[in-house]
Amino acid sequence: MTAEEKLKLLDYGGILLGIGLAGAFDGIVFHQLLQWHSVYMHTHRHGQIVSDGVFHAFTVVALAVSAVMLWRAGHPGGLARGRRLLVSGALLGAGGFNVVEGIVNHHVLQLHHVKQGDPYELLYDLAYLAVSALIFAYGLYLRQGGRAEGRSSDMAR
Template sequence: MNLHMTLAEKNLFSAGFVLGLGLLGAFDGIMFHQLLQWHHVVHHPDSRVELISDGVFHAVVSALMLWGAIRLFRHAQEDQLSGRSAVFWGSIWVGGGVFNLAEGLINHHLLQLHHVKPGDPYELWYDLAYLASGLVLAFVGWKMCSPGGRSVSHAARS
C-alpha cells in the first residue's frame, strides 16, 4: 500500500483487501476442494472430518467477503470512497495474493494439513506454484495501487 494514500484510498484499500482474501479463499475452496477434489482443508481418513473442515473454511471466507462488502458500503455511506479505483481493484489482488501466501505457507508447508495436490509426484511443485501465484497476485495488486492509477470522482459514482 502506498503510504501517501488519502483516507478515502485507505478505505478503498482495506475493503478491497478483505474482499480479496475472501474471494481467493472462495476460489480455492470451489476449485481445489469441490471441482477438482484435489484436497480438503484437513486431510483425514474420516470424510466427515474433511467435509466439516471444508465447511468451516467456506464459512470463514464467506464472512470475509461479507465483512469487506460491509466495509465498502459503510465507507460509501459516509462518502469516504473518492479516490483512485485502481487502489480498490489492486487491493483485491493484494488480498488474494496474501491469502495464497498465508494459506500456502501455513497449511501446506508449516502445518502440513494438506497440499495442493497430495500424493502427486509433483506435489512440492504444485505447492510452490501456489506460493508463486500469491507473490504474483500481490505484486500486480501493489503495482495497481501505485500512484498514477485511475481516479474515481464523486460524479462518476453517482
C-alpha cells in the same frame, strides 16, 4: 464520513474482498470441483468435509464484511485513488492470503497440499505460491501507482 475515512474503508474492504474471493475460489475449485484436497486431510472424510465447511464459513464472513465496508465507503470513482485502492487491495488480499495459506498450510503445518498425494505434489505447491506472489506483487505495483493509471484514467481515480 470524511473522505479519508471512506478511503480507509475502501482500502480495508478491498483487501478483505480479495481474501474472501481467494478463499472462495480455492474452496470451489480445489476442494469441490477438482477434489484435490480439503483444509485438513489427515482425518476421515467427515472431518475433511467439516474442515472445508468451517473454511467456507470464513470466506462467507470475509465477503459479507467486505461488502458492508465497501457499501459504506461509497462509489470509489468519487474518491481520489479510490478505484486503484479497491483493485490493488483486492489483489493484495487475494495474493497475500494465498501466500500465507500456502506457506503455513502446505509447508509448515502440512495440513494439505494443492494436489495431495500427487508425485509432483511439491511442484503444485510451489506453483501455487509463485502465482500467489505474482498476484500480490501486481497489487503492490498498482498500489504504488503503476502503469495502470497511464492506460486507464478510470484506475487512477
